Amino acid sequence: MFERFTKAARAVVKGAVEHAERSGSTVVTKEHVLLALLDREGTRAAAALRALCPPANRPSLVAALADARRRAGLSRADASALADLGIDVGAIVARVEETHGEGALAGDRKDSGWWKGRPSFSREAKTVLEQSLRVALARKDREIGDEHILLALTMTGGVVAEALADHGVTYASVEAAVSTATAP
Template identity: 40%
Template structure:
């Protein structure tokens, strides 16, 4: 399939991978594909997205906002779990203290040295560790199933339009058609009507053709 990709489409995939690496993510999701499509305004997808008010900066901010909300939800669940265990006589802080007495400070944190341990209840230490952006992953970063679906749908869109290539416009059409990924969610959060976005892409292709 990739042999059908135009230079712009190939660059989109490269930038998607670079964006995932920059954000410290160990996968390439639909949100990274969206960032790849925003690499410039000289492509069909880039120009249509720019005309819709979508920028890389806003998408990155949306990704970080969604991640933060997820981390806060995890913390709330951890607090509720700890409270539920206390009602049946299990104190997680006491359990942690007993483990560290036997195996050393930070034993439940993958060996975090005591001097680097963050003070407070265990869930606060864990949350603080998760807050730090991980180091950029090295080597190959895999596509998520949804991102793979977007690329598969881009081929179907190209075939439906009787195009012998896959360009950024087809990738954007695939992202819109997939509809369930984080990339589509971000577009909706930004006030974009996905069906209208699709119509704009098709209109741009008709105008250019």
């Protein structure tokens, strides 16, 4: 599959690994993939993201991801389902952070000195990369570009797709923006 990745798509994968390493994470997540996409310039995905989520709105997007990370990666739909069962996620997060410190549920390893090597990709991040192939095939494209990765992120559900949708970045809007963007 990776032989079909364009230079831009490979740069996104490499950027996701770098984001994971900088954060001290041993696993590359969908969030790292999105952060790598946000770093890109001069590509179809970068043009689509710039049109749909201008740089001025990106701090709010990153903050939404950080907020979800504080909730142990639970989406609002997950928190709502738990609330229906009488479980207040906000109260649980507050109590855990009161005892163990802010961000205790984030899963970030700050003590990763024992770990050496490259981070592996989470199941969800692998799913995004696999889905990008399916998107490219459905669009009858010969290669997998960074725009296919962005489209895959919008359709795989979870916190990243939810945060993107909250900022106007949906599958339909990205598809429209990508179709009007020119190839680099």
